[in-house]
Amino acid sequence: MSVTRVKPVITALRTLPHASPELCAALGAPAATTSLAFITCDQDDSLYAALDHATKMAAVDVVYAKSFYAGSKHASGPLSGEIMGVLASADPDILMYGVRALRTALDELYAFYTVDGTGVAVFPTVISQTGRYLSREVGIEAGAPLAYLVAPPIEAMIGLDAAIKAASVTVKRIDPPPSPTNFAGGFVTGALDAVEAAAAAFRETVIDVARNAVSL
Numbered sequence: 415m416s417v418t419r420v421k422p423v424i425t426a427l428r429t430l431p432h433a434s435p436e437l438c439a440a441l442g443a444p445a446a447t448t449s450l451a452f453i454t455c456d457q458d459d460s461l462y463a464a465l466d467h468a469t470k471m472a473a474v475d476v477v478y479a480k481s482f483y484a485g486s487k488h489a490s491g492p493l494s495g496e497i498m499g500v501l502a503s504a505d506p507d508i509l510m511y512g513v514r515a516l517r518t519a520l521d522e523l524y525a526f527y528t529v530d531g532t533g534v535a536v537f538p539t540v541i542s543q544t545g546r547y548l549s550r551e552v553g554i555e556a557g558a559p560l561a562y563l564v565a566p567p568i569e570a571m572i573g574l575d576a577a578i579k580a581a582s583v584t585v586k587r588i589d590p591p592p593s594p595t596n597f598a599g600g601f602v603t604g605a606l607d608a609v610e611a612a613a614a615a616f617r618e619t620v621i622d623v624a625r626n627a628v629s630l
Contacts, residue, residue, distance in 0.1 A: 474512035
């Protein structure tokens with residue numbers, strides 16, 4: 415194995431079936447919102463992708479999602495992780511469908527991987543059909559394929575170059591280092607096979623950099 419999956423850990427998950435209108439308004443939730451779910455996790459990008467997945471499975475909105483500075487190892491408390499996300503719905507039962515979809519996504523779909531023997535982490539993720547959240551954030555049509563590519567700074571920059579060159583993809587965003595968690599990354603879209611090729615090139619290039627850090 416070249417990489418090992420690191421399962422995301424939910425550090426806290428609480429729901430408010432009947433949230434106060436003032437709190438809903440402060441989070442920018444739609445006017446019809448009655449229910450909120452608060453989630454913290456030790457992997458920010460995995461949770462961003464899982465929040466998007468929830469919007470495909472239930473009538474929920476992502477009304478807040480932000481990474482915390484320096485990552486989960488430097489969290490403000492044991493329940494903070496490195497990100498907090500908030501789902502909103504007009505119905506508490508529908509909210510729970512969204513929460514269950516999010517948990518399934520973290521268990522089965524999205525995670526960081528560590529390059530064996532190096533400690534380098536990589537997120538070479540293909541989302542075959544985006545939901546309403548990531549499509550809005552990246553600027554693509556809902557349902558379009560997306561490669562969500564993240565790694566430490568130099569690994570990400572070299573990897574993104576390889577990903578862009580590997581297939582006929584459109585670059586939607588590049589986030590140079592440092593991110594709030596001191597990583598870097600980018601998003602590319604296109605036909606699904608092209609997006610998959612870009613993600614594979616990113617993954618293999620990150621592995622190569624991790625194993626050959628100093629190379630001219």
